[in-house]
Amino acid sequence: MNAFLFFLLQHGPAAAAGEATAKVNLLSPSGGLMFWTLVIFLILFAILGKLVLPKILAAVEAREKALEDAIEGAKRDREEASRMLAEQQRQIETARGEAQKLIVEGRQVGEKLRADMIEETQQQQQAMLERARREIETEKQRAISEMRREAIELAIAGASKVIEKNLDDQSNRKIVESFLSSIPVTETKRG
Secondary structure: OHHHHHHHHHHOHHHHOOOOOOOOOOOOOOHHHHHHHHHHHHHHHHHHHHHHHHHHHHHHHHHHHHHHHHHHHHHHHHHHHHHHHHHHHHHHHHHHHHHHHHHHHHHHHHHHHHHHHHHHHHHHHHHHHHHHHHHHHHHHHHHHHHHHHHHHHHHHHHHHHHHOOOOOHHHHHHHHHHHHHHOOOOOOOOO
């Protein structure tokens, strides 16, 4: 652009009129220079206004629109994040409540299972005691029967020696068994 101005200064109206300038001073105001500077400025302004300025304005508007969209998107994202955070907190609270409920239910089930196991153990213990009592009673009856048999044998042997007469074993056995059956059996109590 400086070259163009220099050209105009050399070939402008002053040069055409034949004025010879020995030295051009750009700092001193000159009417011709001001006129041509203004003309060039208006031409460049018109060219820039027609070709470049709409593109620059469109780019600025697009950038502004993109910024506004980005701000709106950020607001929407922040609102969505807030909503999701609230939903997550609500779900966490629900999960905590369910966990507490499961813990309470687990304790209750554990206590019930413990009580059932204690009851079952007591029932098994009672059954074992009953079975032991029955076995003791059976052994007692068998021991009494054995003792009776031995007593009968001893009584027969003793009676045979006393009487010195040998009766047949079968009739002697019947006599002693009937006698022993008539004797009541006394049970001893255990503490």
